[in-house]
Amino acid sequence: MEGGLSMWKRKDLIGIEELSREEIEVVIETAVSMKDILKRPIKKVPTLRGRTICTLFYEPSTRTRSSFELAAKYLSADTVSIATATSSVQKGESLLDTVKTLEAMGIDLFIIRHSASGVPSFIAKNIKAGVINAGDGMHEHPTQALLDVFTVYEKKGKLEGLKIAIVGDIFHSRVARSNIYAWNKLGSNVILCGPPTLIPPYIENLNVKVTYDLNEAIEDADIIYVLRLQLERQKRGLFPTLREYHMFYGINQERIKKAKKDVLVMHPGPMNRGVEISSEVADSLISVINEQVTNGVAVRMALLYLMLGGKSDENPV
Numbered sequence: 273m274e275g276g277l278s279m280w281k282r283k284d285l286i287g288i289e290e291l292s293r294e295e296i297e298v299v300i301e302t303a304v305s306m307k308d309i310l311k312r313p314i315k316k317v318p319t320l321r322g323r324t325i326c327t328l329f330y331e332p333s334t335r336t337r338s339s340f341e342l343a344a345k346y347l348s349a350d351t352v353s354i355a356t357a358t359s360s361v362q363k364g365e366s367l368l369d370t371v372k373t374l375e376a377m378g379i380d381l382f383i384i385r386h387s388a389s390g391v392p393s394f395i396a397k398n399i400k401a402g403v404i405n406a407g408d409g410m411h412e413h414p415t416q417a418l419l420d421v422f423t424v425y426e427k428k429g430k431l432e433g434l435k436i437a438i439v440g441d442i443f444h445s446r447v448a449r450s451n452i453y454a455w456n457k458l459g460s461n462v463i464l465c466g467p468p469t470l471i472p473p474y475i476e477n478l479n480v481k482v483t484y485d486l487n488e489a490i491e492d493a494d495i496i497y498v499l500r501l502q503l504e505r506q507k508r509g510l511f512p513t514l515r516e517y518h519m520f521y522g523i524n525q526e527r528i529k530k531a532k533k534d535v536l537v538m539h540p541g542p543m544n545r546g547v548e549i550s551s552e553v554a555d556s557l558i559s560v561i562n563e564q565v566t567n568g569v570a571v572r573m574a575l576l577y578l579m580l581g582g583k584s585d586e587n588p589v
């Protein structure tokens with residue numbers, strides 16, 4: 273695992289687009305070791321003692337924020353969580369001033385989520401501390417994609433040559449974009465499926481197939497990756513009704529019969545049960561949605577270790 277530290281040179285993690293295959297593989301290998309720590313009765317190692325991490329979320333989050341905070345605590349880093357609703361942001365303080373103020377208190381790494389694409393990149397260019405993008409607008413959600421590929425690697429033992437069907441609201445999805453980059457770099461074959469209004473134009477240029485026919489997407493798929501319908505980002509009706517959306521693009525028991533026998537169903541959460549996925553499928557044995565959540569902690573521990581571990585006085589685990 274120490275080899276990963278010498279390989280990882282980045283101050284920031286903004287997107288999967290700029291990562292090499294080797295960097296993604298280092299994160300996966302490091303996450304394997306971190307997962308072992310999570311299985312111990314006492315999930316705590318001193319690796320990042322003395323380092324301080326700040327989560328700064330301008331959009332709601334359950335999984336990403338809490339798993340980063342747990343990951344930091346398990347590695348003995350100190351954490352500060354800024355709730356923008358009760359911070360001086362409400363008095364008009366700018367985002368950059370907010371971050372620089374916190375940096376002046378000794379923060380080593382910021383975890384930033386924002387509704388505007390490009391915010392984590394902008395902040396990263398203006399501070400010395402590291403930045404991890406925890407989801408920016410419709411751009412990228414790199415740690416989600418890393419935990420997704422780690423989950424599939426754990427379950428299938430390989431990533432090369434798999435058929436990955438990403439289904440749903442591709443247009444508004446930073447998760448889809450990060451996943452497309454990740455799967456392509458790792459040699460998997462990606463097919464996107466959703467209503468034409470939820471597929472961005474020219475997305476084929478990212479080396480993916482596109483179909484509007486769910487049966488075609490699912491046929492022989494190794495992974496069905498279901499996306500949340502992001503109603504909060506949709507300003508006009510992009511499909512007739514939720515009922516019709518489920519009829520044509522919802523993943524249910526009947527639909528998945530066309531996939532491979534050992535297909536896995538994934539979802540980044542939060543789910544709209546009965547809309548993009550039925551409860552029967554979400555809670556079935558082929559669903560790895562809970563494993564994705566667990567692996568989110570391991571992958572975020574791996575990233576914190578890779579980005580801050582080399583600067584710590586402590587030996588790695």
Ligand code: CP
Pocket residue numbers: 332333334335336337407416540541542
């Ligand atoms: N998948 C994901 O980013 O979930 P949260 O919005 O709960 O962080």
